[in-house]
Amino acid sequence: MKLDKQTQSDLFDYLLRLGDDRLILGHRVSEWCGHGPILEEDIALSNIALDLIGQSINFLSLAGKVEGQGRTEDDLAYHRDALDFKNLMLVEQPNGDFGFTMVRQFLFDAYSLLLMEALQASELKELAAIAGKALKEVRYHLRHSSQWVLRLGDGTEESHRRVQNALDDLWMYTREMFESDEVEQRLVQKGIAVDSTSLKSGWESMVFQILKQATLEIPGEQGYYSSGSRQGIHTEHLGYILADMQFLPRAYPDAKW
Amino acid sequence: MKKEEQIIQALRQVKDPEVPVLDIVEMGIVRGVEITESQIIITITPTYTGCPAMRVIEEEINQVLKTEGYENVEVKTVLFPAWTTDWLTEEARLKLKAYGIAPPEKVNEVDLNPFNWEEKKVACPFCESMNTSLTSQFGSTACKALYYCNNCQQPFEHFKCI
Numbered sequence: 001m002k003l004d005k006q007t008q009s010d011l012f013d014y015l016l017r018l019g020d021d022r023l024i025l026g027h028r029v030s031e032w033c034g035h036g037p038i039l040e041e042d043i044a045l046s047n048i049a050l051d052l053i054g055q056s057i058n059f060l061s062l063a064g065k066v067e068g069q070g071r072t073e074d075d076l077a078y079h080r081d082a083l084d085f086k087n088l089m090l091v092e093q094p095n096g097d098f099g100f101t102m103v104r105q106f107l108f109d110a111y112s113l114l115l116m117e118a119l120q121a122s123e124l125k126e127l128a129a130i131a132g133k134a135l136k137e138v139r140y141h142l143r144h145s146s147q148w149v150l151r152l153g154d155g156t157e158e159s160h161r162r163v164q165n166a167l168d169d170l171w172m173y174t175r176e177m178f179e180s181d182e183v184e185q186r187l188v189q190k191g192i193a194v195d196s197t198s199l200k201s202g203w204e205s206m207v208f209q210i211l212k213q214a215t216l217e218i219p220g221e222q223g224y225y226s227s228g229s230r231q232g233i234h235t236e237h238l239g240y241i242l243a244d245m246q247f248l249p250r251a252y253p254d255a256k257w
Numbered sequence: 258m259k260k261e262e263q264i265i266q267a268l269r270q271v272k273d274p275e276v277p278v279l280d281i282v283e284m285g286i287v288r289g290v291e292i293t294e295s296q297i298i299i300t301i302t303p304t305y306t307g308c309p310a311m312r313v314i315e316e317e318i319n320q321v322l323k324t325e326g327y328e329n330v331e332v333k334t335v336l337f338p339a340w341t342t343d344w345l346t347e348e349a350r351l352k353l354k355a356y357g358i359a360p361p362e363k364v365n366e367v368d369l370n371p372f373n374w375e376e377k378k379v380a381c382p383f384c385e386s387m388n389t390s391l392t393s394q395f396g397s398t399a400c401k402a403l404y405y406c407n408n409c410q411q412p413f414e415h416f417k418c419i
Binding site: 040041043044047048050051052053054055057058109113125128129130132133134135136137138139140142143144146147206210 | 303305306307308309335336337338339340341368369370371372374392393394395396397399403417419
């Protein structure tokens with residue numbers, strides 16, 4: 001892989017964003033293991049977590065190669081601090097109840113589907129291959145999460161109330177998905193990255209359709225929206241999840257399975 | 258037999274640790290065997306990105322080929338083209354069924370569209386009845402979904418189509 005210095009540093013950053021989204025969400029979803037509302041859902045959530053962490057391994061290991069300092073995916077996952085993480089604030093939000101987890105998953109899955117579809121056309125072959133592989137899994141994740149949003153939204157009064165609250169609480173974290181910056185734009189110019197702003201209308205038409213069908217009210221455009229996670233700004237929740245995730249490899253650096 | 262074919266035959270000793278009736282050749286995991294002057298390169302592709310069986314499979318390839326007398330073996334992993342259940346051979350499908358897992362059908366529109374919620378009609382591997390229903394899209398491993406046969410009242414697994 002021959003890259004100039006600027007592209008190398010941009011690409012490393014971009015791959016961290018892709019990897020961190022899936023690592024942090026995968027870890028969050030894995031917290032359901034043994035706590036699912038029914039056995040089938042427990043298994044489903046563990047499966048989804050495994051897929052997400054598998055996807056993050058691919059992105060982070062490519063990031064390590066691009067950086068060229070010999071860091072592996074494990075080094076990047078376990079030996080970076082909160083400010084170095086580039087995941088969306090959406091994915092670090094605590095699980096809440098099952099409905100909250102499913103709404104968070106649905107909002108992310110719809111975004112991930114469009115992003116992976118578009119990344120298949122990346123000029124960087126390794127990146128296109130990872131996206132094509134992940135896409136197959138994202139399809140059935142989205143099938144699962146959208147069915148639950150529909151079932152809970154158009155379910156009982158109680159389930160409707162809970163997922164509507166989840167949607168209202170999570171909405172302020174959705175705009176970040178469609179924000180672009182210089183790092184991304186330079187890579188878009190090179191045909192490597194996807195312009196995040198281009199995904200918004202597709203995401204809205206997909207998400208709004210399901211929300212309407214689920215009889216849920218789409219939060220208005222007004223109100224506060226978070227911003228800055230691609231630059232390392234996070235909610236307080238990321239620190240806790242990292243403490244949980246990173247404790248063992250940091251306390252016992254030579255620990256092996 | 259050509260050397261490539263001999264190696265492929267040897268690789269058939271490597272089974273999928275999670276579905277031990279299938280070997281990695283008939284599953285479509287082995288993508289190529291390349292013999293250069295200095296080494297043998299085996300190219301494999303993962304079924305699912307997070308599949309924990311991949312590392313075991315890689316170790317076993319090395320083990321088996323060493324036992325068969327091959328040296329300087331390198332196992333390379335590729336992600337493109339992404340693995341699909343369409344690569345399972347006919348023989349593999351029959352083995353799955355005999356093992357009690359409903360084999361995958363050819364990947365179709367329903368599988369590719371996340372918003373097509375039509376339930377797949379899957380035949381029960383035990384009694385052949387089509388009167389079955391989906392319990393969950395997710396099963397004991399990444400590659401399987403859970404079904405229930407309303408005819409013989411047996412739960413069974415279906416190899417997901419991806």
